[in-house]
Amino acid sequence: MPQDVHAQPAPIAATQPGAHLPNNHPPVARPxxxxxxxxxxxxxxxxxxxxxxxxxxxxxxxxxxxxxxxxxxxxxxxxxxxxxxxxxxxxxxxxxxxxxxxxxxxxxxxxxxxxxxxxxxxxxxxxxxxxxxxxxxxxxxxxxxxxxxxxxxxxxxxxxxxxxxxxxxxxxxxxxxxxxxxxxxxxxxxxxxxxxFDRPSYIDALAQSVERAYAEMAVKPDVLVASYHGVPVRYLTEGDPYHCQCQKTSRLLKERLGWADTDIVTTFQSKFGPEEWLKPYTVEEVARLAAAGQKRIAVIAPAFSADCIETLEEINEEIRESFEHAGGESFTYIPCLNDDxxxxxxxxxxxxxxxxxxx
Missing domain, CATH: 3.40.50.1400 (Rossmann fold)
Incomplete structure (x- = not known):
């Protein structure tokens, strides 16, 4: 009987990885x-x-x-x-x-x-x-x-x-x-x-964390401080896009929350060494806010995916202390998104x- 040239080849049976290897071949894991x-x-x-x-x-x-x-x-x-x-x-x-x-x-x-x-x-x-x-x-x-x-x-x-x-x-x-x-x-x-930094689901997760924190407060803070880890200004001039991406995250968060420009301020923390770093410095800005009459603030750290030494100790202890020493009355740290x-x-x-x- 002539062979059907249009017939499809029989499927090859699935085998475990390494099934056709020599006995002395190293083990091969399933891809x-x-x-x-x-x-x-x-x-x-x-x-x-x-x-x-x-x-x-x-x-x-x-x-x-x-x-x-x-x-x-x-x-x-x-x-x-x-x-x-x-x-x-x-x-x-x-x-x-x-x-x-x-x-x-x-x-x-x-x-x-x-x-x-x-x-x-x-x-x-x-x-x-x-x-x-x-x-x-x-x-x-x-x-x-x-x-x-x-x-x-x-x-x-x-x-x-x-x-x-x-x-x-x-x-x-x-x-x-x-x-x-x-x-x-x-x-x-x-x-x-x-x-x-500008993905809608990430911005929405940030916004939800702010909304939950504000819903638990009897009095709304005067301003939300979005504190990002700093880098030397020189890095920005050499082409690092970090500063611009932080600013955009803050803007998108503000828009998602439906807030005015004055409701949120972007700052930078963790300065190290003698160089000028991105400003305003968080530790100085919170003191300025308190001295200017904004006695109730909340702080969020959008650059950190998990709470760490820079948030739990620096923000919630050192930066809080700077705010309170300048006359601030209510300081709320909003935790990182963590495993939310x-x-x-x-x-x-x-x-x-x-x-x-x-x-």
Whole structure:
């Protein structure tokens, strides 16, 4: 009987990974996609040596401090790190999650990762593996990239948890991710997530957190201070878009809330070193507001995806103190979005968009 040239070939039966490999071939895991969430980092503890290791790694990053190492490293290692670990350690101790033996940032990042993993699991089952890493400290980016590869991830989406782009945050996180890809013999395909500072779901999550906080107050604050982590002004002039993206986030938040321009002010915190940084400085602006008669303020930190030393200690202690010493009467800190359901939904939306074509 003549063969039917139009007949379709029989389907090939599905097999387990490695089913046709030689007996002595290394094991091959079932192919998956990895999603790696990344945050800034945390010391392992608040004692002197834990703090010194963490601060040395952080402040040696040329994306953070771009002075010549010949000038900067002697100053850092011999002067700054002789005293700063004690001061920073005391600040961490004041906010430490003693029950879990870790910093709040670690606790919150774990919770975020668990909720994102659960949501992604409902959508894609075991095809997508979700984990987290830290740019500084543990778990390191390199160790988590290798862990995902070991689990069979042939494609990895790297997601720095910073809404606004800055060289000192997003870029250095991406640098660590790319360096981690240098070692594997079988390098996975890779994508990085773009900033989401103007994404409607993120802006809406911010607005909802403000609305909830204001609904619980007997008297509405005179102004909302949107405090962002600062960077040197020089970075802006050299092309870093961070300042512009922060300003846009504040504007979109104001528009979503339906507020007037005078209801929200954008400031910058955490100045370090002798250079001029983005202004107004939060610690000075809250004092000015109090002196000008705006005695009731609320503060939100839209650049932070999770509460950390800069929010729980700097804003809620140092900046609060500056406001009250200048005559302020009511200071309300509105927590970061953390593992709030609207925030998790926004993060999952970003992930889904960036996985397009991979699933």
């Amino acid at each position: 998956k996609i990895g999603v790696l969430l990344a945050n800034l980092g945390t010391p392992d503890n608040y004692d002197y040596w834990s703090m010194r290791r963490y601060l040395s790694e952080f402040l040696s990053d040329r994306r953070v401090i771009d002075y010549s190492p010949w000038v900067w490293q002697p100053l850092l290692q011999l002067v700054i790190l002789s005293k700063r670990p004690q001061k920073s350690g005391a600040a961490y101790k004041s906010i430490w999650n003693h029950a879990a033996g870790e910093s709040p940032l670690m606790t919150i990042t774990k919770a975020q990762t668990a909720k994102v993993a659960a949501a992604i699991g409902e959508l894609h089952g075991a095809d997508v593996e979700v984990d987290f890493c830290m740019r500084y400290g543990n778990p390191s980016t390199k160790s988590k990239v290798q862990s995902l590869i070991d689990k069979g991830c042939r494609k990895i989406l790297f997601f720095p948890l910073y809404p606004q782009y800055a060289g000192a945050t997003v870029a250095t996180a991406n640098d660590a991710f790319f360096r981690a890809l240098e070692a594997p013999k079988w390098q996975p395909a890779a994508r990085t997530v773009a900033p989401y 359901s609207a925030h998790i939904a926004a993060l999952v939306e970003v992930i889904e968009d960036n996985l397009t074509g991979w699933l």
